[in-house]
Amino acid sequence: MTMGMTRSPGLVVPADWTHEVGRAAAIVRTAESLPWGCDLQGENDMTLPLIRLSGPPLALALVLAGSVPAMAASPTDAGVGDTNAGDNGQLGEITVTANKVSSNLQTTPVAVSVLSGATLDREHIANPVDLSNKVPGLTISNAGNYPPNATLRGVGYDGLQNNSASPGVSINQNGVYLGTPxxxxxxFLDVGQVEVLRxxxxxxxxxxxxxxxxxxxxxxxxxxxxxxxxxxxxxxxxxxxxxxxxxxxxxxxxxxxxxxxxxxxxxxxxxxxxxxxxxxxxxxxxxxxxxxxxxxxxxxxxxxxxxxxxxxxxxxxxxxxxxxxxxxxxxxxxxxxxxxxxxxxxxxxxxxxxxxxxxxxxxxxxxxxxxxxxxxxxxxxxxxxxxxxxxxxxxxxxxxxxxxxxxxxxxxxxxxxxxxxxxxxxxxxxxxxxxxxxxxxxxxxxxxxxxxxxxxxxxxxxxxxxxxxxxxxxxxxxxxxxxxxxxxxxxxxxxxxxxxxxxxxxxxxxxxxxxxxxxxxxxxxxxxxxxxxxxxxxxxxxxxxxxxxxxxxxxxxxxxxxxxxxxxxxxxxxxxxxxxxxxxxxxxxxxxxxxxxxxxxxxxxxxxxxxxxxxxxxxxxxxxxxxxxxxxxxxxxxxxxxxxxxxxxxxxxxxxxxxxxxxxxxxxxxxxxxxxxxxxxxxxxxxxxxxxxxxxxxxxxxxxxxxxxxxxxxxxxxxxxxxxxxxxxxxxxxxxxxxxxxxxxxxxxxxxxxxxxxxxxxxxxxxxxxxxxxxxxxxxxxxxxxxxxxxxxxxxxxxxxxxxxxx
CATH class of the missing domain: 2.40.170.20 (TonB-dependent receptor, beta-barrel domain)
Structure with a gap:
């Protein structure tokens, strides 16, 4: 099964969102890119009356394995976030934690850029240093044998040779503040999502x-x-x-x-x-x-x-x-x-x-x-x-x-x-x-x-x-x-x-x-x-x-x-x-x-x-x-x-x-x-x-x-x-x-x-x-x-x- 589930809460798609089995292959391809995954509710063999977004996306593929070929999950794209298209040809919703609670990017009053794990792979972003110039206002300078210097909107880390100096851009992983630049x-390893708060x-x-x-x-x-x-x-x-x-x-x-x-x-x-x-x-x-x-x-x-x-x-x-x-x-x-x-x-x-x-x-x-x-x-x-x-x-x-x-x-x-x-x-x-x-x-x-x-x-x-x-x-x-x-x-x-x-x-x-x-x-x-x-x-x-x-x-x-x-x-x-x-x-x-x-x-x-x-x-x-x-x-x-x-x-x-x-x-x-x-x-x-x-x-x-x-x-x-x-x-x-x-x-x-x-x-x-x-x-x-x-x-x-x- 796919390993793409991130630490985001489940969401429920409206009950009138139905899909014919003939479109199941498209669902499988797009479901992989959703950051929440999918579990099925309902037992109708021909339609999917309700999808609860909480489990792994390829749970859907397993249910339909007898009628559609298995498809490998394709990586998602991320311009303004993990905005892959759904099977209806629209941009998908992006969930962020910019205010310490999960919310929709488009209704969160914060300047935040989002990149999915698949985007990191596609653009060969191997570590945070490679995020330089991938986000508006962000540059990360290589300083040789000293720590890198991340700068956002003019604020960086100029104390490269001083262990007590604090960075202007903090690094957090799974809610943990990382104590050194x-x-x-x-x-990066097995990343679900990267958010850059400007x-x-x-x-x-x-x-x-x-x-x-x-x-x-x-x-x-x-x-x-x-x-x-x-x-x-x-x-x-x-x-x-x-x-x-x-x-x-x-x-x-x-x-x-x-x-x-x-x-x-x-x-x-x-x-x-x-x-x-x-x-x-x-x-x-x-x-x-x-x-x-x-x-x-x-x-x-x-x-x-x-x-x-x-x-x-x-x-x-x-x-x-x-x-x-x-x-x-x-x-x-x-x-x-x-x-x-x-x-x-x-x-x-x-x-x-x-x-x-x-x-x-x-x-x-x-x-x-x-x-x-x-x-x-x-x-x-x-x-x-x-x-x-x-x-x-x-x-x-x-x-x-x-x-x-x-x-x-x-x-x-x-x-x-x-x-x-x-x-x-x-x-x-x-x-x-x-x-x-x-x-x-x-x-x-x-x-x-x-x-x-x-x-x-x-x-x-x-x-x-x-x-x-x-x-x-x-x-x-x-x-x-x-x-x-x-x-x-x-x-x-x-x-x-x-x-x-x-x-x-x-x-x-x-x-x-x-x-x-x-x-x-x-x-x-x-x-x-x-x-x-x-x-x-x-x-x-x-x-x-x-x-x-x-x-x-x-x-x-x-x-x-x-x-x-x-x-x-x-x-x-x-x-x-x-x-x-x-x-x-x-x-x-x-x-x-x-x-x-x-x-x-x-x-x-x-x-x-x-x-x-x-x-x-x-x-x-x-x-x-x-x-x-x-x-x-x-x-x-x-x-x-x-x-x-x-x-x-x-x-x-x-x-x-x-x-x-x-x-x-x-x-x-x-x-x-x-x-x-x-x-x-x-x-x-x-x-x-x-x-x-x-x-x-x-x-x-x-x-x-x-x-x-x-x-x-x-x-x-x-x-x-x-x-x-x-x-x-x-x-x-x-x-x-x-x-x-x-x-x-x-x-x-x-x-x-x-x-x-x-x-x-x-x-x-x-x-x-x-x-x-x-x-x-x-x-x-x-x-x-x-x-x-x-x-x-x-x-x-x-x-x-x-x-x-x-x-």
Whole structure:
């Protein structure tokens, strides 16, 4: 049976929806794409008087197996969500949990984009990083051996080298807030749906975040159903992927769902100066998940799941902007720096129906190990010494984190004139950062150690920087949100959240005595929204909301200007939107316009003292823009899914900062800590007022042209051509033409998926970066080390073939 059921509630189709057996094959094909599944009610052999959407879609296929051939489930499409066409040729309804309860996307007054698990496969979106430019206003930048930077509407994560910095875009999986942005590296596996909420999440969702949230919902276990799927892939650069899922019922009240995936691919960026030419940009990932659901009685459900993810790579496909090798897929780096990530999550959800409301408890424990040694110059030794005077190496660049979360909420029964939810959230993260850096003029063999007794020998070997930081982050929140139906067409929603957030750290550098640091915040955030259903398929909404990104502590105990603790980032967001369906629900168009007023925007800057830089704050900045998503069902099986965003941003306050790239150049010119060095660094602070914010392209758009073709005797063929366009923009807030400008990006992908007739098998061909463009996609600066500017280019064309089946 199909494994496509997600964690959405059942819905009932009106009783007058009947279908002739002659149309059963079409029902089977379309039922697979419904996110709820189907169970039959009624015993009429010729018609289906009532379908209750709660079980697996292919239950219908089993009932009709004697009269129609079995068809493999085809993947759904998702422009403005999982909007596959029903057998009546209309766009299907999309269920979202943007307000912590299930609701129809078109009547939910929130800017939210939805992608089904099938869409992730079709567009080769392997992990959250690949969502970049797939959603209006969202960019996710690769930062090499540091965590990715997800940015929504101008708010991102600029504290790449600071473990206490919080992301502006939070990541949640099955209602669990994931405590580190390293989670963006984790592969997608057995996903039911991904929702991207655009705008501040200052009321009901997990950790407070002022940019937005990415909510991942995996497919849930199904009671009483035995089924599964398996798939094999092979492609360019020795790409191989094997994955499988099985759903095992144990009696009528317990079910177990297990999924696993192994991905292996050789690197595409050559390293001619590295021993063995270990090409980087490779992938060697394993992810497994086991999910157990127990429903001893109708009122009670207990869902416990565990996930393990391990990743190994020889290195990141990143280049220094001054690399003498001009080929964007070649690096002169000669320092072997493998990356290892190990993530473990155990979580459980207990829900109980109290008649008037449902009480729910979500508990999780998360453990992360991230080891990412690397070369701070990404050049061969001779080039590094000629340009920087030294070869920069970080044999130790480790992060460890353990996170506990607990959330309890009480939500009213849906359907009333007054609906509400109240809850509490708790987060505790204990993390550690170990950094050891060497800068040498001649290669010296050494065994790095963090033993202070060896400090003298390590200095002699060229030790440039050492730091150990132990940090704790605690957050407690109380929240509530309610919606009141003023009339049948006019609804008012209000929400409020109180957050207490505290970060503490004990940080030492160069084996000195640890220095205690603290950052604390408490305050209210909230929202108010008014929605008006102008017509049955047309809705307008307006809302005002606030959000906060917690502050944190720096690794700079003796800084002069850069604070040891940076402040919380705040946003006041204004938004209006329109959600519409036209042409008998064959065209869906959702549009939103927003203005975000930011205070204390967090960013990186250098200090007058070398190696004492870190996170600081810009007093005022703003971003405004228009976002649109559309889906159209066209004649002859054609379909268009499209999205676009236009944005403008600016720093509004006088803000004097020292660009790390400039600061490191001054160090090389005058020598570190000389009088001339310190004087030049102090004079190099610049006012960035009027600069545009990083990773905010003025225009970005994406579209998919798809076609479904029935081939007699062969099967159902779904083909799609995907286009992504992004305007030139700035990668850093310093807006330097020579180092920070990202060019226009245009990428084209192709996919063809065939459900083979009269079998449960399917086959697929995917081509990414069809025209093999090598456009620069992201850039970032190393705040310490030699202060290089590092560049990431679009991966080369890749051709992948797949074969799989579902039972």
């Amino acid at each position: 390293v989670s963006l590296f984790t592969d 705008g501040p999440q200052g009321t009901v969702f997990g950790q407070n975040s002022d940019g937005g949230a990415i909510n991942v919902t995996t497919a849930a276990p199904q009671l009483g159903k035995l089924g599964g799927s398996a798939e094999l892939s092979y492609g360019s650069y020795q790409y191989g992927r094997a994955r499988g899922t099985i759903n095992l019922p144990v009696g009528q009240t317990f079910a177990l769902r297990a999924s696993a995936q192994v991905t292996d691919q050789n690197g595409y960026m050559n390293t001619p100066n590295m021993a063995g030419n270990k090409a980087v940009g490779d992938t060697h990932n394993v992810i497994t998940r086991v999910d157990a659901l127990w429903k001893p009685v109708d009122r009670l459900s207990i869902d416990v799941w565990g996930e393990y993810f391990h990743s190994f790579a020889h290195g990141s496909a990143v280049k220094n902007s001054v690399d003498p090798l001009t080929d964007p897929r070649e690096t002169s780096n000669d320092y072997y720096a493998p990356q290892r990530i190990t993530s473990k999550i155990v979580a459980g959800t207990v829900a109980y129906d109290l008649d008037f409301a449902t009480v729910k408890s979500i508990t999780s424990y998360q453990s992360l190990t991230y080891r990412a040694p690397w070369s701070g110059d990404l050049l061969d030794h001779a080039t590094a010494v000629s340009l920087y005077g030294v070869k920069d190496q970080l044999p130790i660049n480790d992060r460890f984190a353990d996170t506990w979360t607990e959330e309890v909420d009480l939500a009213s029964r849906p359907g009333g004139r007054f609906s509400w939810i109240v809850g509490a959230f708790y987060l505790h993260t204990a993390s550690h950062i170990n950094v050891l850096e060497f800068q040498q003029t001649t290669p010296i063999a050494y065994t790095p150690t963090l033993d202070p007794a060896q400090a003298g020998a390590m200095y002699a070997a060229g030790m440039n920087f050492e730091s150990i930081s132990h940090q704790r982050h605690r957050s407690v929140a109380l929240y509530g949100q309610a919606t009141y139906d003023i009339t049948r067409t006019l609804k008012l929603t209000g929400g409020l959240r109180y957050t207490w957030d505290r970060s503490t750290a004990e940080t030492s550098s160069y084996y000195a005595t640890p220095v205690p640091m603290k950052s604390e915040f408490n305050g209210l955030t909230g929202k108010v929204a008014l929605s008006w259903q102008v017509a049955p398929t047309n809705n307008l909404y307006a809302q005002f909301s606030t959000g906060v990104k917690p502050g944190g502590t720096n690794l700079n105990p003796v800084a002069v200007i850069i604070p040891t603790a940076f402040r919380n980032e705040l946003v006041r967001a204004y938004e209006v939107g329109s959600k519409n369906e036209f042409l008998n629900r064959k065209l869906r168009v959702n549009v939103s316009a927003f203005y975000n007023d930011y205070r204390n925007l967090q960013l990186d800057s250098e200090d007058p003292l070398p190696y004492e830089g870190g996170m600081t704050n810009v007093a005022k900045a703003h971003v405004y823009g228009i976002e649109a998503e559309a889906t159209a069902l066209l004649p002859a099986g054609f379909r268009i899914d499209a999205n676009a965003a236009w944005m403008n941003s600016k720093v509004d306050s006088d803000s004097y900062f020292l660009d790390p790239y400039i600061a490191q150049g001054i160090n090389r010119t005058y020598g570190i800590y000389t009088a001339a060095d310190l004087a030049a660094r102090a004079a190099a602070f610049e006012n960035i007022k009027g600069n545009q914010l990083p990773r905010v392209p003025t225009f970005a758009a994406g579209g998919t042209l798809g076609k479904t073709t029935e081939i007699p005797g062969v099967g159902t063929l779904d083909t799609s051509l995907q286009l992504t366009v992004r305007a030139a923009h700035w990668g850093r807030i310093y807006n330097r033409a020579g180092t920070d400008r990202l060019p226009m990006l245009t990428l084209v992908n192709f996919n063809a998926h065939l459900d083979i007739a009269r079998t449960r098998f399917y086959t697929e061909l995917a081509v990414t970066n069809l025209f093999d463009v090598a456009t620069l996609t992201s850039t970032y600066a190393e705040n310490f080390g030699v202060g290089g500017i590092y560049q990431v280019f679009a991966p080369p064309r890749q051709v992948i073939g797949r074969i799989g089946f579902k039972f």
